[in-house]
Amino acid sequence: MSDEFTDLLAREVAAPPAKALVPAVAGGEVALGAFEGADRFNSTIALWDSPLKSADLEILPEKTTVDGRARDMLRNDAFVQGGANLHKDNIVGSHYLLNCRPATRVLLGKDDDLWEEEFQEEVEAKWELYSDSPENWIDAARTNNFTSLVRMAVGIHLMGGEVLAAAEWTTDDGSPYSTAIQMVDLDRLSDPKDMTGWRWIQSPDQRAGVRYNRRGAPVSYFVRSAHPNDYGPVDFAPPKWDEIDRTKPWGRLQMIHLFEQVRPEQTRGITEMAAALKAMKITHTWRDITVQHAVTQAMYAAAITSELPTADILQRMGGDSPEAAQAAIAAYAQGYMGAVGQYVGKGGIAIDGVKVPRLFPGEKFELKSAAGNGPLGSQFEQSLLRYMAAAIGVSYEQLSRDYTNTNYSSARASMAETWKFMQARKKLIADRFATIIFRLWLEEAINAGDIESAKRFRIYNPPRPGQRYGRLNSNFDALSRCDWVGASRGQIDELKETQAAVLRINNGLSTAEDELARLGKDWRKVYRQLKREMALREALGLQFMATDPATMAAMNALSATPSDEGDSPRG
Known part of the structure; x- marks a missing residue:
């Protein structure tokens, strides 16, 4: 048997044919391709040539043009600006709330609800005092509070596809903490250049203002001292760039650069509006022409x-x-x-x-009628607005504020799709940005001894031989674990949606914390307020009808909405 196997291995194998032939079904033609999308002989796509490029070669040469046009649309188009405000209002809302969730098992080796509750309440209270102070201590420019910074980050990401900020250490203005955030314009992140405008490359691993190590991780950022087209007197001095390390030696973040990496080895982000900028501009121009047409008709009776x-x-x-x-x-x-x-x-x-x-x-x-429509009508504008809404990630009804042709079911469906998109953006940009800022503050607060419930934990590893500092360890990661409560999801039919929330809680499918977070509220604050109100009612001898359990059950039964199907359909 082994001899036969050896003979088979030693036997020469004939070379494959030079080209494969299709079975003679349609005349024996040579196979030209398996995908119609790659057909180079179809007249409709024969001239469609899309060369393969790296992510940076696709984005970096055209990023300034795309960013400029996106900002122009945000400045001058009410629908696009409204879509940007929808992002801020549906992701962040009016108050971005911290919800501490320390990993107790990592810290203590067991669950300790008492310590966890103590830590949560202490950290959340002290964080809120600092982050929402009227003095705006959290902002290095002393202009925005924490919620405003997160809203700005969400808007900048929609505009440019990325967010850039620096962690400053301020000690000169009486702030209770030295941690402050300096928002940086994306145009300032660039490679150093000389007076002639030619790039001055210090390293082959440096692109678009970001320097990488051999594994592709960013190690430093080049930030220009001022915007290249700033307002004010002309300065003929050579421009200057500051190279800022991404982290301190012990792991404290210095530069915050957030974007969604669509492809590997992508250095910078690009706005999602890029795919719809052409349609946005055409829509804006068409709307202007339509208004001019109506004005012209109104001038001549x-x-x-x-x-x-x-x-x-x-x-x-x-x-x-x-x-x-x-x-x-x-x-x-x-x-x-x-x-x-x-x-x-x-x-x-x-x-x-x-x-x-x-x-x-x-x-x-x-x-002549002054109300005469343009040559295409309102349906054409609706199709363009739907195209824009798809690019921005909102529904047509939300973008246009037109709910005339929408029923409850379709409105709920569109809101659900928008909610999923907004939640993804919340995790990607708003939550990451907020968590980084919170970690910076928490590190300083623990080192200052301001967090009583965390004094027992060491948040740094011992320095390695030859190193001066030890890096932040897993204890700090466990202490800084958190969620964020942003904008309310919104309700179309409050009765139906409240009943659904009660059913989810009563059947163990959700918690009061989750349901109140959907409304943009902190469950601890709500429960404390309810306790205070109940105590005051008892002290004053007040008895409301809705507080009686039997009455509440009867009201819930009477308020149930009849079904469209079954033994007793509606209507």
Whole structure:
């Protein structure tokens, strides 16, 4: 058996044919391709040539143009600006709340609800005092509070596809903590250049203002000292760049650069509006033209048209050359309008006080409607707005504020799709940005001894041989674990959706914490307020009908919405 196997291995194998032939089903043609999308002989896509490029080669050469056009649309198009506000309002809302969730098992080796509750309440209270202070301590520019910074980050990400900020250490203005965030314009993140504008590359691993190590991780950022097109007097001094390390030696983050990496080895982000910028501009231009058309129609209530043969008239008047034609037209118009004025002026006919015009022979009278639509109508604009809404990630109804053709089911479906998109963006940008800022503050607060419930934990590893600092360890990761409560999901039918929330809680499918988070509320604060209100009612001897359990059960039963199906359908 082994000899036969050896003979089989030693046997020569014939070379494969040079080209594969399709079975003779349609004449034995040579196979040209398996995908219609790659057909180079189809007249509709023969000229469609899309070369393969790296992510940076696709994005970086055109990023400045795309960013500029996206900002222009946000400045000048109300629908696009409204879509950006929808992102902020549906992701962040009016107050971005911290919900501490420390990993107790990692810290203590067991569950300890008492310590966890103590830590959560202490950290959340002290964080809120600092982050929402009217002095805006959290902002290095002292302009925005924490919620405003997160809203700005969400808006910048929609505009440019990325967010850039620096962690500052301020000690000169009386702030209770030195941690502060400096938002950085994306245009300042660039490679250093000389006065001629040529790139000055310090390292082959440096692109678009970001320097990487051999594994592709960013290690430093080059930030220009001022915007390349800033307002103010012209400065002829050479521009300057500061190279800022991404982290401190012990792991504290110094630069915050967030974007969604669509492809490997992608250095910078690009706005999602890029795919729809052309349609957005066309929509904006079309809307302007439509308004101009309506204004023009409104300016003229009526028009008088003539059926006289213009070409014959010009020829008879000697309009052989352009100069002669121009003179003939002027003479004809002057004489014709004078004759019309004399003729019409004599025709003062009136019926019951209403004047009836007598027209010149060969003329007819047409009334013009100021409400006349453009050549394409409102359906064309709706299709363009749907295209824009898909690019921005919101529903057409939300973008256009048009709910006239929407019922409850379709509105709920569109809101659910928008909610899923907004939750993904919340985790990707808002939560990451907020968590990084919270970690920076928490590290300083623990080192300052301000967190009583965390004094027992060491948040740094011992320094390695030859190193001065030890890095942040898993204890700090466990202490800084958190969620964020953002914008309320919103309710279309409050009765139905409240009943659904109660059913989820009563059947163990959800918690009060989750349901109140959908409303943008902190469950601890709500429960404490309910306790205070109940105590005050008892002290004052107040008894509301809804507080009686039997009455509440009856009200819930009576308020149930009948079904469209089953033994007793509605209607």
